[in-house]
Amino acid sequence: QKEVEQNSGPLSVPEGAIASLNCTYSDRGSQSFFWYRQYSGKSPELIMSIYSNGDKEDGRFTAQLNKASQYVSLLIRDSQPSDSATYLCAVNRVNNDMRFGAGTRLTVKP
Amino acid sequence: NAGVTQTPKFQVLKTGQSMTLQCAQDMNHNSMYWYRQDPGMGLRLIYYSASEGTTDKGEVPNGYNVSRLNKREFSLRLESAAPSQTSVYFCASSPTGQGVGGRYGYTFGSGTRLTVV
Numbered sequence: 335q336k337e338v339e340q341n342s343g344p345l346s347v348p349e350g351a352i353a354s355l356n357c358t359y360s361d362r363g364s365q366s367f368f369w370y371r372q373y374s375g376k377s378p379e380l381i382m383s384i385y386s387n388g389d390k391e392d393g394r395f396t397a398q399l400n401k402a403s404q405y406v407s408l409l410i411r412d413s414q415p416s417d418s419a420t421y422l423c424a425v426n427r428v429n430n431d432m433r434f435g436a437g438t439r440l441t442v443k444p
Numbered sequence: 445n446a447g448v449t450q451t452p453k454f455q456v457l458k459t460g461q462s463m464t465l466q467c468a469q470d471m472n473h474n475s476m477y478w479y480r481q482d483p484g485m486g487l488r489l490i491y492y493s494a495s496e497g498t499t500d501k502g503e504v505p506n507g508y509n510v511s512r513l514n515k516r517e518f519s520l521r522l523e524s525a526a527p528s529q530t531s532v533y534f535c536a537s538s539p540t541g542q543g544v545g546g547r548y549g550y551t552f553g554s555g556t557r558l559t560v561v
Contacts, residue, residue, distance in 0.1 A: 342484070368549045377534055378487070380549035422487070424549070432550070434479075436486040 337361060338425050340435035348443050353410040355438050357423030360404070366426035367399055367406045372437065373419045382408060413442045446470050450535050450553035457525040457560045465520040465556050467535030475538045476518035477502075477550065478510060480531040487534065493518055525560045532557050 339358050347353045355369075366385050370378035384390045384397040384406065396409040406425075410417055420437040427433060448469045457463055469476065474495045479487040489502030493512040507529060509521045518537075522529060536550040 338486070366547050370549070377552040377555050378550075380551070383547070383549055385547060424487075426547075432489070434487040436484055 336435075337427075337433045338423055338435035340421075340423050340438045342436060343439040344441050345438055346441045346443060347413050349413060349415060351413050351442075353413045353417065353440055353442070355408040355410075355421050355423075355440065357406045357408075357425075357435055358404055359406070359423075359425045359433075361425070361427045361433075362401075362404060364401075364404075364425045364427050367397070368424040368426070368432075369395075369397060369408045370422040370424060370434075371419045372422055378422055410440075413440075415442050415444050418442050448535055448537055448551050448553035450533075450556055452556060453554065454557050455559070457522075457558065459526060459560060461525050462521065462523050463525065464522075465533055465535070465558075466517070467519065467553055468517045469535075469537040469551070470516065471537060471539075471551065472515070473537035473539050473551070474515070475540060476512065477536045477538075478508075478518070478520045479534045479536065480504065480529075481534060481555075482531050490520065490533075525558075527560045530558060530560045 369382040372378045382397040384399045390397045394411045398407045420439045422437045423435040451466045477492040478490040488504050491510040493499045496515045511519050533556045535553040538548045538550045
């Protein structure tokens with residue numbers, strides 16, 4: 335079992351729809367959770383962080399965390415073609431060892 | 445612009461050659477990291493430096509060495525390149541480090557695309 339698992343996609347949504355990206359992790363003691371966006375051929379860019387159970391909203395992005403289910407998600411509302419990218423989930427484990435998922439490729443179609 | 449600067453952006457090596465990837469950050473971050481990214485594998489940590497003067501192995505350190513030259517600079521050296529080291533390499537930095545507090549995400553450099561033939 336991978337430590338951080340994501341559906342590789344591709345996930346395709348129409349412009350204006352809600353995109354839902356999911357991530358599960360294996361280390362129950364994990365403390366901090368992050369979402370990065372990576373455009374093709376570019377470096378990862380931090381877009382969201384979450385530490386407590388529940389929702390955290392920032393503009394069109396909402397991160398959701400459920401530690402009991404070892405599950406973290408990212409919702410993108412009113413998706414735009416410019417949101418088309420690979421989204422990486424990252425988990426900071428109990429010993430502050432950051433692990434990344436392989437990423438979910440999102441395509442937003444005009 | 446403030447950030448993480450990596451050089452070179454592209455490199456082709458022959459098997460057995462050596463090279464050093466350079467990384468510098470101007471954000472006064474304590475911690476710096478070297479990752480490699482391969483298709484379907486995600487980012488894997490090669491080495492990290494929690495603070496100036498310290499370095500530690502990550503998940504895939506074999507075939508690599510690092511030097512934390514000062515607070516700003518963290519280099520990655522391949523002593524004898526192998527085709528298995530063909531990858532995209534990213535340097536990253538964060539305000540705090542492993543063992544100190546993990547609530548900060550990382551700032552990544554633009555990457556080095558390395559091909560070993």
